[in-house]
Amino acid sequence: MPKSRDVVETQEHYKSRWRSIWIMYLTMFLSSVGFSIVIMSVWPYLQKIDPTADASFLGWIIASYSIGQMVASPLFGLWSNYRPRREPLVISTAISVAANCLYAYVHVPHSHNKYYMLTARALVGFGAGNVAVVRSYIAGATSLTERTSAMANTSACQAVGFILGPVFQTCFTLIGEEGVTWKFLCLQLNMYTTPVLFGALLGVINIILIFAIFREHRVDDMGRQYKSINSDGEGSDVLDQNTEGSIDHVAVVALNILFFVILFVFAVFETIATPLTMDMYSWTRKEAVFYNGIILSVIGIESVIVFMVVKTLSKKTGERAILHAGLLTVLVGFFILLPWGKKLPNIQWQEIKNNSIPRTAPSEMLAPFWSLPELQLPSNHTAEPVGCPVTQSWCLNTPMIYLAQYISSDVLIGLGYPVCNVMSYTLYSKVLGPKPQGVYMGWLTASGSGARILGPVFVSQIYTHLGPRWAFSLICGVVVVSLLLLEIVYKRLIAFSVRYGRMQEENC
Numbered sequence: 001m002p003k004s005r006d007v008v009e010t011q012e013h014y015k016s017r018w019r020s021i022w023i024m025y026l027t028m029f030l031s032s033v034g035f036s037i038v039i040m041s042v043w044p045y046l047q048k049i050d051p052t053a054d055a056s057f058l059g060w061i062i063a064s065y066s067i068g069q070m071v072a073s074p075l076f077g078l079w080s081n082y083r084p085r086r087e088p089l090v091i092s093t094a095i096s097v098a099a100n101c102l103y104a105y106v107h108v109p110h111s112h113n114k115y116y117m118l119t120a121r122a123l124v125g126f127g128a129g130n131v132a133v134v135r136s137y138i139a140g141a142t143s144l145t146e147r148t149s150a151m152a153n154t155s156a157c158q159a160v161g162f163i164l165g166p167v168f169q170t171c172f173t174l175i176g177e178e179g180v181t182w183k184f185l186c187l188q189l190n191m192y193t194t195p196v197l198f199g200a201l202l203g204v205i206n207i208i209l210i211f212a213i214f215r216e217h218r219v220d221d222m223g224r225q226y227k228s229i230n231s232d233g234e235g236s237d238v239l240d241q242n243t244e245g246s247i248d249h250v251a252v253v254a255l256n257i258l259f260f261v262i263l264f265v266f267a268v269f270e271t272i273a274t275p276l277t278m279d280m281y282s283w284t285r286k287e288a289v290f291y292n293g294i295i296l297s298v299i300g301i302e303s304v305i306v307f308m309v310v311k312t313l314s315k316k317t318g319e320r321a322i323l324h325a326g327l328l329t330v331l332v333g334f335f336i337l338l339p340w341g342k343k344l345p346n347i348q349w350q351e352i353k354n355n356s357i358p359r360t361a362p363s364e365m366l367a368p369f370w371s372l373p374e375l376q377l378p379s380n381h382t383a384e385p386v387g388c389p390v391t392q393s394w395c396l397n398t399p400m401i402y403l404a405q406y407i408s409s410d411v412l413i414g415l416g417y418p419v420c421n422v423m424s425y426t427l428y429s430k431v432l433g434p435k436p437q438g439v440y441m442g443w444l445t446a447s448g449s450g451a452r453i454l455g456p457v458f459v460s461q462i463y464t465h466l467g468p469r470w471a472f473s474l475i476c477g478v479v480v481v482s483l484l485l486l487e488i489v490y491k492r493l494i495a496f497s498v499r500y501g502r503m504q505e506e507n508c
Helices: 011-036 042-049 055-084 086-105 113-140 142-177 194-211 238-246 249-281 285-317 320-334 369-374 403-432 437-465 468-492 498-505
Strands: 180-182 188-189
Touching: 011 086, 011 142, 011 180, 011 194, 011 320, 042 055, 042 113, 055 086, 055 188, 055 437, 086 113, 086 194, 113 142, 113 437, 142 194, 142 285, 142 403, 188 238, 188 249, 188 403, 249 285, 249 320, 249 437, 285 320, 285 403, 320 403, 320 468, 403 498, 437 468
Parallel strands: none
Antiparallel strands: 180 188
């Protein structure tokens, strides 16, 4: 086979390949927008359509997205291994479009509306399982030198989607709660339904672009074109058949564990932000939502910048070293959050009236930030209680976390998380090599979805009952164990072509 890239890949093929990759970027962006575009309005909309729903059911609605994605990712990945990727991409996007339309109609039934909303969000998550197909396609359509940059761009598109989703939602709030009603369609266009219908429209556009522009492309680690198993009527290359057993499954399992830890600790960080700042700084619900919203927005922008920087940095230092540095940065970020000093947080003693202590249930303190403004105060209070509630016994003996600690931690975690995210995906795709990666990417996506489900559960139990010292100490312990795991498998985290080349040399 010729080794000259300009002979093996024509200019037209190169352009077509990168047009298809850009369609995958768009698909990733729309997938994350589908999650975040309604996240701020789920709670008030749920209360409006079904007064029987409580904050605990809201938690299930939020988690249903990740559960749906966790189930669908391996299935779509398996599908993409044996059929043209256009099929799972179109079907998954169509499911998301249909689910968004269902969400817009959950107000119509006379009962059980909350279950219809739960179903709609689970189906949106199921459609988002195409993330595994997207990443497996990009891994197979890029050379080793292109892959880190392509994976960084993919993660950047995902991050931008998470940032812009709430922005779109904010714009649609101008329509108001009542909006416009089309009786012949039984459709209400208001601040709750218009965002999902907008998301459905974007999904339809995405399907059209997949049909019009997307093409199956596959190159080896050197960038040389060869047949794709996903194309109708085409078989797999001899390389795939002969080297399937050569994949380092120890490295694959290790990277799945590392990816789980990365998303787990970030889910904990996102979940704990609002209750932690309310407890430590006596912020009201409105202040906590506003200030943490600003902080998370800045972190989102920081993440996009980091995604762009690591593309260049990885060429000089390598992905393994950057992943190691990212985990160390996250560890330092959580270590800084450990309570130090002697000053205790303000306690809600001043709110005692009529010899009663205001009780703030743990479920209220750990309710998602979008539900906090709706929480009701006890009837014997004229002002919102602020400070660390005495129902959390640790408030009486745990030092407060200073605001400087919290901000510094935010910056470090916002720096370390995107680094770890991109590098784990990149290393994973390189370890897998030329074999179709759909199923493997499906399992990696599923492990991340599981982490987003378990993270909030973990922190809600540990933080409420034992406090931030135990919660963040355990997180530090988890990150230390992941660093040890990285050290153990460090030499195994190499590209398949490098490992295959070494094995060929050893056999000669």
